[in-house]
Amino acid sequence: MEYRNPEGEREHHVNLLLLEDADNPSKRHYVWIKNISALVSHRTKHDGATYVCNSCLHLFKTQRVLDNHIPYCIQHEPQQVVYPNPQNEKECVLKFRSKHKQHPLPFYLVCDFESFLTPVEREEEEERNSMKKLDVHNVSGFCCNRISSEPKYRTPPKVYSGPDPMTEFYDHVMEESRVISKIMSRQVPMRPMTSDEYKLHEAATECVNCGGRFSDRNLKVRHHDQVSGEYLFPACHKCILQLKPRKAGKKSKYSSDGKENYEENFFLVILLHNLKKIMTPTSC
Ligand SMILES: [Zn+2]
Numbered sequence: 062m063e064y065r066n067p068e069g070e071r072e073h074h075v076n077l078l079l080l081e082d083a084d085n086p087s088k089r090h091y092v093w094i095k096n097i098s099a100l101v102s103h104r105t106k107h108d109g110a111t112y113v114c115n116s117c118l119h120l121f122k123t124q125r126v127l128d129n130h131i132p133y134c135i136q137h138e139p140q141q142v143v144y145p146n147p148q149n150e151k152e153c154v155l156k157f158r159s160k161h162k163q164h165p166l167p168f169y170l171v172c173d174f175e176s177f178l179t180p181v182e183r184e185e186e187e188e189r190n191s192m193k194k195l196d197v198h199n200v201s202g203f204c205c206n207r208i209s210s211e212p213k214y215r216t217p218p219k220v221y222s223g224p225d226p227m228t229e230f231y232d233h234v235m236e237e238s239r240v241i242s243k244i245m246s247r248q249v250p251m252r253p254m255t256s257d258e259y260k261l262h263e264a265a266t267e268c269v270n271c272g273g274r275f276s277d278r279n280l281k282v283r284h285h286d287q288v289s290g291e292y293l294f295p296a297c298h299k300c301i302l303q304l305k306p307r308k309a310g311k312k313s314k315y316s317s318d319g320k321e322n323y324e325e326n327f328f329l330v331i332l333l334h335n336l337k338k339i340m341t342p343t344s345c
């Protein structure tokens with residue numbers, strides 16, 4: 062069933078339903094909907110006639126409420142509710158699946174920015190949607206602290222206040238990324254287990270990461286910290302691959318003192334700035 066909305070109401074309004082053959086999508090047929098309220102009323106417990114919005118197919122109990130709704134609704138594209146596929150567990154069941162992300166990270170950076178407000182120049186003043194830009198946040202400095210589970214890799218926080226702080230920050234983060242990647246790539250072998258760790262591992266019947274029971278098919282493996290070499294917990298052989306340190310994807314996440322977007326904006330500006338530097342063709 063496909064739903065298409067006419068652009069607003071017309072003098073002669075006719076609702077059509079397009080039927081499609083699931084096995085042969087090219088086979089389609091239009092039918093006239095004589096009573097749209099009857100067609101969609103099964104979605105509510107209300108047993109009387111309903112007033113249907115042609116743009117979102119939402120049902121209203123009175124014409125007055127529908128009339129109030131329409132001006133807001135037609136500001137958006139027509140909508141159709143599409144339910145998740147019940148055959149596909151990943152689509153229809155909301156579940157925490159990134160189990161490897163529940164363990165502490167061997168390294169992360171905690172950053173905070175300081176900025177001051179500069180009033181916008183008169184000529185730069187922008188008035189759009191009745192919003193007036195009064196001032197801009199100018200970064201004046203930052204602090205970046207490397208946190209590591211391994212004390213020997215902890216460094217004093219980098220504190221900077223001076224000209225061009227965002228370029229300085231970008232260079233610092235890129236340098237940290239290189240240093241951390243080098244440490245992570247060493248993959249320290251596991252140091253001998255203590256007797257307590259050994260007993261704990263031997264007694265374990267379930268994988269600490271996924272909760273799956275160990276068996277001949279789901280083997281028990283020792284998961285260790287590849288930076289310190291310390292034994293961490295018993296895991297199944299399937300999880301071991303997932304738990305290996307991996308390179309950060311394109312969607313790396315920044316989080317600093319709960320003002321994610323605030324700091325992200327600065328970082329985005331500097332990324333664009335650097336991208337521009339790379340992309341700008343140099344005259345030769
Ligand atoms: Zn609507």
Ligand SMILES: [Zn+2]
Pocket residue numbers: 268269270271272273296297298299300
């Ligand atoms: Zn597991």
